[in-house]
Amino acid sequence: MAVVGAGLAGLRACERLRAAGHTGRIVVLGEEAHPPYNRPPLSKELLRGTLDRDKLPFRQRAATEDVEWRLGTRVGAVDLAGHTVALDDGTGLGWDGLVYATGVRARRLELDGAAWRHTIRTLDDALRLAPSLAPGTRVVVIGAGFIGCEVAATAVERGCEVTVVEPLGTPLERVVGAQVGREVQRRHEQHNVRFALGRTVRAVADAGEHLEVELDNGAGLAADVIVEAVGSVANTEPLDGQGLDLAHGVLCDDGLHPLRDGEPVLDVVAVGDVARFPVRAYGDAPIRVEHWTMPTDMATHAASSLLAGLAGTQVDSTGFAPLPTFWSEQYGVRMQSFGLPHLGLEDVRVLDGDLAGEAAVGYHRDGRLVGVVLLGMGKRMLEFRTAVAEARAASLEPAR
Ligand SMILES: Cc1cc2nc3c(=O)[nH]c(=O)nc-3n(C[C@H](O)[C@H](O)[C@H](O)COP(=O)(O)OP(=O)(O)OC[C@H]3O[C@@H](n4cnc5c(N)ncnc54)[C@H](O)[C@@H]3O)c2cc1C
Structure with missing residues (x-):
């Protein structure tokens, strides 16, 4: 084998x-x-x-x-x-x-200077990046998905000055929607992370002492370290x-x-x-x-x-239904996701708690729960995971 x-x-x-x-x-x-x-x-x-x-x-x-x-x-x-x-x-x-x-x-952007841009997929990538995250280092993170947001949080906690560039309107928008995305943005901004939202990177150039990141609107960002987290x-x-x-x-x-x-x-x-x-x-x-x-x-x-x-046969796969489960951690707050929230971005409801603190957010499609995102609320993880699993099980039952 x-x-x-x-x-x-x-x-x-x-x-x-x-x-x-x-x-x-x-x-x-x-x-x-x-x-x-x-x-x-x-x-x-x-x-x-x-x-x-x-x-x-x-x-x-x-x-x-x-x-x-x-x-x-x-x-x-x-x-x-x-x-x-x-x-x-x-x-x-x-x-x-x-x-x-x-x-x-890691996906790479088609820009000059690939060697100056860090990605983070492997242990070697992380070991190469870690020593550069010293206090005062100017870090530009390209991409505000989970990995970009985690790197931004970690870098700012290490005393770096962090700017995140993202083409969409809020961080994590594609996966958890704009409502939760705005709250994630607020938490980052509270820790002094800056955002260039709705922006893409047009070019990266070596400016001698530092790197110059040029955005699509012509604005420039000076960077000592660039982390590319674009999928x-x-x-x-x-x-x-x-x-x-x-x-x-x-x-x-x-x-x-x-x-x-x-x-x-x-x-x-x-x-x-x-x-x-x-x-x-x-x-x-x-x-x-x-x-x-x-x-x-x-x-x-x-x-x-x-x-x-x-052996020339096939197993019965009807019972194979893994429940997508994900976690992230930013500023000591655990974020967890069950099911596929991105399928329910049109109908997002705060199920419990308060977005500005701890919250359970439900994502629905055709009125049915397809995903839950928890901001904190770790003690109620099982309850919400079960709710997503049960909603899914109900949808698997044959129509009567
Ligand atoms: C920085 C980071 C943070 C993450 N954080 C979270 C998290 O908080 N929560 C969460 O749920 N998930 C997280 N994930 C995702 C999770 O780690 C992955 O889902 C998981 O590692 C997938 O495992 P895998 O074995 O499929 O792929 P991998 O772990 O990528 O392993 C694949 C291996 O195959 C090797 N390979 C590729 N091509 C070849 C080839 N041609 N020949 C031989 N070998 C080859 C690769 O080098 C690699 O070692 C994170 C991922 C990263 C990178």
Whole structure:
């Protein structure tokens, strides 16, 4: 068995394959030199300097002690028909079953000066950025999604002068809507983060002592450090030319098998951020969900699905309905999200509490709860998570 990608999804796939009874050889091929580690602290505790990098690697369980880890090894191409992978070091490896778990990489803007712009996806990215966040450093963050907002909060807490540039009207608008976005903005501004909203970056230039960020309205921002947090691109290239649909991730069926001409490739599964699959009960087109809890939920199903596929059968996927769950942390306040709030941005209601303090915010589509975002309210997490899960379960029941 070959696993491409040594991140959370690759690790969980190994564990679940063993738990599902696979005793054969498993080889994991990972581009990064590090064993699987936890990414969420990269933009939070690690950047803040409150967590040592030694705490990041995931614990290796006894069941996967015999898994072979080939780290620092990039897979350049996968041959589905020939059952091989070609590695960038010129070697190759045969497989009978394949787990594809390559995650995503940071999207880059088409601007000069890529070398001056930081991204934050990997441990190496974070280790490169952290030392530059000294008091008084002028930081421009491009993009006010979750990672941009977390970096802004962390940098300002470290004494930096932070400006966030974002094309939309509020931070986090696409994911949690303008109402919650405005409150997030207020909290950042309270900590002296500045925003250039409705603005894009036209150019970045080396001005000698500093970098000059030119906005689309001609305004300039002087920066010592620029962090680009403008989304992600799924790492699908090794699957090019195999007849799969690789637009925005590896399109899979609900058994997590990639689809070729509408038919599942039974000896392959995709797991984690890279997979685009139908998230049951949310009815829309298959999506990728870049949430930490997903690889674990997906790996359990993918392992049974792959082992069944290798035996020439398919598992029943009707019970596979992971609930998207996400958290973020800014200024010591935990923000949590259940379901898919972005599907209910037209009908946003404060369910409890006060947006300016702690609040539970509900997102509805056709009157039905499709997501909840909590600002604080940690003690009531289970209650609201259950509400979203129950609303979803109700929508899955066959119409009478
Ligand atoms: C800074 C940051 C903060 C985050 N914070 C949160 C949070 O607060 N809450 C939350 O829910 N989620 C958070 N996430 C998202 C969460 O970490 C991801 O959803 C999770 O890591 C996905 O795991 P994965 O294994 O699918 O992908 P990854 O963790 O990206 O692992 C994929 C691995 O595959 C490797 N790879 C890629 N291509 C190849 C190739 N061709 N050959 C070999 N190896 C390859 C990559 O190098 C990588 O090591 C955060 C992510 C980041 C980057």
